[in-house]
Amino acid sequence: MRNEALDRAIRESGYSYAELARQIRAVAGENGVTVRTNSSAVAHWVAGTRPARRTADLIAEALARKLQRPITPVQLGLQPAEKEAADTSLGLHVDRDPLDVLTMLGRADIERRPEAHAAPYTVATGSLVLDLDAQAAARATTARRTGTAGEPEVRAVREMTELFTAVDERHGGRHGRSALVQYLTSDVAALCRARFRSEELQQQMLSAAACVAYLAGWKAYDAGEQGLAQRYYLQAYRLTREAGNDLHGAFVLRVLAHHAMETGRSEHALALVDAALQRARGRTDPATEALYVATRARALAMEGRRREAVAEAAHAARLVDGADEREMPFWAALWGSPSACVRTHTAKAAEHMGSYDIAEQHFSQAVWNRTDTDLRRITALSHAHAGSMQCRQGLVEQACRTWSGTLQMMDGVRSVRVRRAVATMTRDLAPYQRRKVPAALELGEKIRLWSQEGP
Numbered sequence: 507m508r509n510e511a512l513d514r515a516i517r518e519s520g521y522s523y524a525e526l527a528r529q530i531r532a533v534a535g536e537n538g539v540t541v542r543t544n545s546s547a548v549a550h551w552v553a554g555t556r557p558a559r560r561t562a563d564l565i566a567e568a569l570a571r572k573l574q575r576p577i578t579p580v581q582l583g584l585q586p587a588e589k590e591a592a593d594t595s596l597g598l599h600v601d602r603d604p605l606d607v608l609t610m611l612g613r614a615d616i617e618r619r620p621e622a623h624a625a626p627y628t629v630a631t632g633s634l635v636l637d638l639d640a641q642a643a644a645r646a647t648t649a650r651r652t653g654t655a656g657e658p659e660v661r662a663v664r665e666m667t668e669l670f671t672a673v674d675e676r677h678g679g680r681h682g683r684s685a686l687v688q689y690l691t692s693d694v695a696a697l698c699r700a701r702f703r704s705e706e707l708q709q710q711m712l713s714a715a716a717c718v719a720y721l722a723g724w725k726a727y728d729a730g731e732q733g734l735a736q737r738y739y740l741q742a743y744r745l746t747r748e749a750g751n752d753l754h755g756a757f758v759l760r761v762l763a764h765h766a767m768e769t770g771r772s773e774h775a776l777a778l779v780d781a782a783l784q785r786a787r788g789r790t791d792p793a794t795e796a797l798y799v800a801t802r803a804r805a806l807a808m809e810g811r812r813r814e815a816v817a818e819a820a821h822a823a824r825l826v827d828g829a830d831e832r833e834m835p836f837w838a839a840l841w842g843s844p845s846a847c848v849r850t851h852t853a854k855a856a857e858h859m860g861s862y863d864i865a866e867q868h869f870s871q872a873v874w875n876r877t878d879t880d881l882r883r884i885t886a887l888s889h890a891h892a893g894s895m896q897c898r899q900g901l902v903e904q905a906c907r908t909w910s911g912t913l914q915m916m917d918g919v920r921s922v923r924v925r926r927a928v929a930t931m932t933r934d935l936a937p938y939q940r941r942k943v944p945a946a947l948e949l950g951e952k953i954r955l956w957s958q959e960g961p
Contacts, residue, residue: 507554511583512565516552519572523548529568530561536769537626538730538922539564556584560624567626576630596621597737598631600638604744605695608719611737612691615726616684625733631740632774635762636781638747655700656707663694663714664836670721671840675881678921679728686725690718698745712749716742717837720761728883730922732769739765754837756785757794760801767804767854776805791833793844796825800851807855815859819852842884846872850888857895866895883924886915890927897934905934906945913956928953 516526523545534541541561551557557565562579570577578595579585597611614622670686694715702708723738739762746755763778779802786798803818826848831839841847853868869892893908909931916924932953938946 509552509554509583511581513552515569515573515577515582516548519569521569521572523552526565526568529572530564533564533568533571533626536771537624537732539624551584559585560620563624563626567628571629576628596625597734598628598634598740600634600740600744604719604741604748605698605715607744608738608741609691609695611734611741612687612722615687615722615734622734622737623731625731625737627732627736627769627771629771629773631736632762632766632778635740635743635759636774636777638743653696653700654702655697655711656703659697659700660707660710660714663697663711663718667714667717667721667840670718672880674721674725674728675842675883678883678919678924679725680920683722683725683729686718687722690715690722694718709749709751712745713751713754713837716745716749716754716758717840719745720758723761723765727765727768728921728923730926732765735765736762752785753790753835756782756798757838759785760798763801763805767808772805772808776802776809779805790835790838791829792825793829793831794834794838796822796829796844796848797838799825800848804851804855804858807858812859815855819855822848822852842881843873846884846888849873853891853895857891862895862898866892866899869895882915883919883921886912886919887923887927889915890931894930894934902938902943903945906949909949910952913952916956928957 516523519526521529526548527543527545530543531541534543539560541564543561543564547557551565556562559579562582562584565584566577566579566582569582580587596614597607599607611622666689670682670689673682698708698711698715700711702711719738719742723735723742726732726738727735739758743755743758743762746752746758759778759782763775763782766772766775766778779798783798783802786795799818800822803815803822806812806815806818826845829844831844834844838844849868849872853865853872856862856865856868869888872888889908889912893905893912896902896905896908912931913928916928932950935946935950935953939950
């Protein structure tokens, strides 16, 4: 039977079958998924053939972006109604206890279920987050009490988060991922529902739990699973709301903006970081405020507002220069050097505006503190980006020297982002290898050996 709902949506979008197929492939690519959708496949779906669940999600997201409203596979007639709650909405609920949602999401993550790992990044979630303050949020986490907890338990969750974060930065997101998710959905969730001596301690525990949820999202992001990462971030944000911690909530809004830009879907990035700054400006320490301002500089660059982007980047540099990082709250200090973060966002803003020499300078100066072995992944990625900027300026021999050192830093790091950085090196080197440039040929062989020996 012909799928009239899908046919209507396609006609409303203005897409040809070939254009829709191209958009579906693009959405899949953002999430590390390869599909071979073509116009013939679209014609079969319109004729009544139902695609696989993963493909149905991709079709819905591609059309939702064009039509600028949320659309589900069920609304398009691509999946039976009873599958919608179990699949499409997993992790996107904003009217349920975030601990319950995280438990369901974490279980699907650990079990490698496709509704979690193949979930597409959803652009509409950006507007959903921005609308949350106007909605009545559930506060079910305060309704159930099991056991007792206090300051020692809050401190323990923070210390465990620091431990997991250190392993993540040193060895990549694949190390300890299941253990972290299990810790979040069992120990941390139970502690959030414990009896506390004061509401303040309860709020501190919920805020600590938000850090764990964010780290779970970061690990999914490092694995190239953007939809899953987005769902963890959304629930981390909701935990900060449960905690009544506006400043921590602002930080997670910034995280969502950063993730949108990294995914290449910056439609809501500027609005998200503006909402974060509205809460945080003048209410936090200079180093933390600099993180918001630098993120805004990058969002402005992606909007084509070059003069404003340059001004915001300079403002962020002034804020972080000489700032005392010891004044940063736990949830902001956990993720590394603020000065390096400012440098990195400034570099990416400059790269987007085509100023590769300035981008190279900032990537090269993004020193992430401690030793390279402590922060091996982010240090290696900064060097890899610096090499790319050198290559774009035609400084191929200099780029090859930078990348050669980068490969050594990447040894043993299990990260999709690292793998993609190496793929970018290979792509950038290709024209110079065809011209038999010695440095490019030598580095190409090193990359080949690294790829064979790497995790």
